[in-house]
Amino acid sequence: MPELPEVETMRRGALDILGGVIRAFVVLPCPRKPIAIQPAASRLRKRVEGRTVVDVGRIGKRVVLRLDSGDSLVFEPRMTGLVLLADPPTAEHLRVRLDLDGCAAPSLWYWDRRGLGLVYLLRQRELAERLGGDKLGPDALTITCDELRARLAGSRREIKPALLDQRAVAGIGNLYASEILHRAGISPRRKCDRLTLAQWRRLWECTGEILEEAIRYEGSTLSDGTYRNALNQAGGYQNHHRVYDREGSACPSCKLGTIRRIVQTQRATFYCPKCQK
DNA sequence: CCCCAGTCCTGCGGGC
DNA sequence: TGCCCGCAGGACTGGG
Numbered sequence: 688m689p690e691l692p693e694v695e696t697m698r699r700g701a702l703d704i705l706g707g708v709i710r711a712f713v714v715l716p717c718p719r720k721p722i723a724i725q726p727a728a729s730r731l732r733k734r735v736e737g738r739t740v741v742d743v744g745r746i747g748k749r750v751v752l753r754l755d756s757g758d759s760l761v762f763e764p765r766m767t768g769l770v771l772l773a774d775p776p777t778a779e780h781l782r783v784r785l786d787l788d789g790c791a792a793p794s795l796w797y798w799d800r801r802g803l804g805l806v807y808l809l810r811q812r813e814l815a816e817r818l819g820g821d822k823l824g825p826d827a828l829t830i831t832c833d834e835l836r837a838r839l840a841g842s843r844r845e846i847k848p849a850l851l852d853q854r855a856v857a858g859i860g861n862l863y864a865s866e867i868l869h870r871a872g873i874s875p876r877r878k879c880d881r882l883t884l885a886q887w888r889r890l891w892e893c894t895g896e897i898l899e900e901a902i903r904y905e906g907s908t909l910s911d912g913t914y915r916n917a918l919n920q921a922g923g924y925q926n927h928h929r930v931y932d933r934e935g936s937a938c939p940s941c942k943l944g945t946i947r948r949i950v951q952t953q954r955a956t957f958y959c960p961k962c963q964k
Numbered sequence: 965c966c967c968c969a970g971t972c973c974t975g976c977g978g979g980c
Numbered sequence: 981t982g983c984c985c986g987c988a989g990g991a992c993t994g995g996g
Binding site: 719720765766767780799800801802803842843844848910911913952953 | 966967968969970972973974975976977
Binding site: 689765804861909954 | 987988989990991
């Protein structure tokens with residue numbers, strides 16, 4: 688579930704390792720299927736140990752540690768991964784530990800309950816190939832209105848599934864797509880090529896607003912409690928959701944409609960049929 | 965090319 | 981009460 692706001696919160700929490708030297712890269716024994724690590728852990732370890740973390744960044748829904756070697760160590764949490772500096776939710780799902788010297792935090796952990804996430808090391812060129820160019824669109828926080836429109840307006844798909852396409856715009860996931868479209872007053876079923884210029888503008892504005900608000904509240908921790916910030920604290924934005932997982936309740940915006948749940952490309956979408964056109 | 969369904973995986977909640 | 985099935989959805993793969 689980590690989308691842009693949750694991954695950005697993880698990134699900010701992990702800033703305490705900036706300038707640290709990686710003393711050890713430790714793959715923790717996991718009773719079930721081990722987490723995917725590329726290249727194999729022994730080779731990856733040789734390339735990261737002794738290296739300095741010169742940047743703690745984010746690319747889409749990934750936390751990216753840039754090292755002084757030019758390599759980037761990428762944590763891709765997918766559904767249930769967390770980047771932590773302390774107190775994991777459970778010891779059993781800890782996957783990787785980085786021990787560091789010379790920075791504010793002694794260790795960084797990668798925790799992942801379902802283990803769908805990935806930890807991988809990329810050379811500069813590999814980074815451009817895997818996470819650049821046509822693989823990933825501009826970041827949802829910094830994309831311009833014109834870019835967003837240019838990348839989606841030609842499509843005949845429905846706008847909600849289109850917003851989940853990371854090649855078009857990076858960072859929006861299932862939860863925030865519903866929230867963004869609700870604030871913008873646009874039906875999730877509206878075809879991209881049927882949005883007006885004013886609607887693109889509104890959609891772009893609401894994308895920034897919703898994502899920035901969610902970051903301010905340190906992301907959304909749903910009822911399963913999985914998502915936590917780097918200090919294992921729950922986020923707060925779930926208390927501000929207007930449509931997501933609120934099927935049957937009155938629309939908090941127009942007070943007239945009832946929030947509906949539909950399925951688009953096998954994923955739940957929540958919206959208000961009264962005020963989203 | 966464009967789009968959709970299936971896959972990975974675990975834990976939880978609904979239904980019987 | 982207890983068990984089992986289905987669902988949650990990020991990103992990739994394969995196929996129409």
